[in-house]
Amino acid sequence: MNSVSFFWFRRDLRLEDNAALYHALKSDYPVLPLFIFDKNILDKLPKDDARVTFIYQTIEDLKKELQQQGSDLLVKYGEPEKIWPEILKEYEVKEVYTNHDYEPYARERDDNMAEYLTSEKIAFKTFKDQVIFEKNEILKADKTPYTVFTPFYKQWHAKLNDFYVKAYPTKKYLKNLLQTKHLPLQGLEEMGFEKSKLDFPKISYKSKLNDYAKERDFPAIDGTTHIGLHLRFGTLSIRKAVRDAIKAKSNVWLSELAWREFYMMILWHFPYSAFDSFKKQYDKIKWRNNEDEFKAWCEGNTGYPIVDAGMRQLNQTGWVHNRVRMVVGSFLTKHLLIDWRWGETYFAEKLLDYEMASNVGGWQWAAGSGNDAAPYFRVFNPELQTKRFDPKFEYIKKWVPEFGTKKYAQPIVEHTFARERVLKVFKEALN
Structure with missing residues (x-):
């Protein structure tokens, strides 16, 4: 042997x-x-x-x-x-x-x-x-971890240099692999899984980088890079992605890559935040957790077109536009007063690019309980989000074909009422 x-x-x-x-x-x-x-x-x-x-x-x-x-x-x-x-x-x-x-x-x-x-x-x-900087590589002057993104990113960006983004020349040493006969591979079905019919995004993002900052917020435009899946499973090296961002001078995309590392660093230093509110007082919130309303949200039948479009896109493709992730997350936690963990779990089941750190971070951001979160009294207005980011309803019509007809669902809750209700409930829990 x-x-x-x-x-x-x-x-x-x-x-x-x-x-x-x-x-x-x-x-x-x-x-x-x-x-x-x-x-x-x-x-x-x-x-x-x-x-x-x-x-x-x-x-x-x-x-x-x-x-x-x-x-x-x-x-x-x-x-x-x-x-x-x-x-x-x-x-x-x-x-x-x-x-x-x-x-x-x-x-x-x-x-x-x-x-x-x-x-x-x-x-x-x-x-x-899987990251440029990890664990204790980016810390505050007092050696504690950052809990707010902007100062974290300043240091992350300042520390970035060729040493950290240089590729490992693995291919040069492949001759040192063990020479062996072909080894068997068990079938997918033998492990109890079915072959999925979903399409997987290819790694082809370079053409998107020049207009990324301008187009990334508009869900009807294919303006984002779709590399979450590839970073999640490491079919793309983070060092290559960062080098490409720097080369294209795409600072907005670079900061998105840094957000991913920020959330990984939070999960490393505060592992409890995977399952509990990062800001612990938010665990006192009395969620309504209405199961029928949650089902309507999951299926994209809330009567709020941009929310429904997002959920149907997720259910049908395993992906949902990042701007819309924020909208549907805010709607579930703020309009329906449903625990962010319910939404996080649903996304964990459905998202091809599911990444625990980013998913938990994004959901806690939406609920107001996480890092860098907007104050709890900011409640996304789905109508205003639509006016700003899908003014011609192109995205909505693609995913909600019955929009504008009598077949379309009535709103599950009235916006002003929902806003006042959530402010009252959050205020009681946090004061």
């Missing part, structure tokens, strides 16, 4: 510019890449979850790329804590390389794996890959 290093793919599904893969390939042993379809995560998902199809197709592509190098990708299905002992029986593993993940489950999993592998005398080496 030959000694090997393992590289464990998770949210970094690419060969080029991959931090931990680069370090693994420069180690003293040939490298066998591994991917685990993790039952701890998969068992909670619906059988037609489109993200599993996306991952599966990406794994097939990675296998082909690695086979062209005379190597392959070892793919397992199960719980990592059970799979690793099996791998150690099959292979003489000397070191395991992987990239950091910041979500609560991932941190717990990696702490357990580090403990287990160390007890087996195997080095567990982890690296920063």
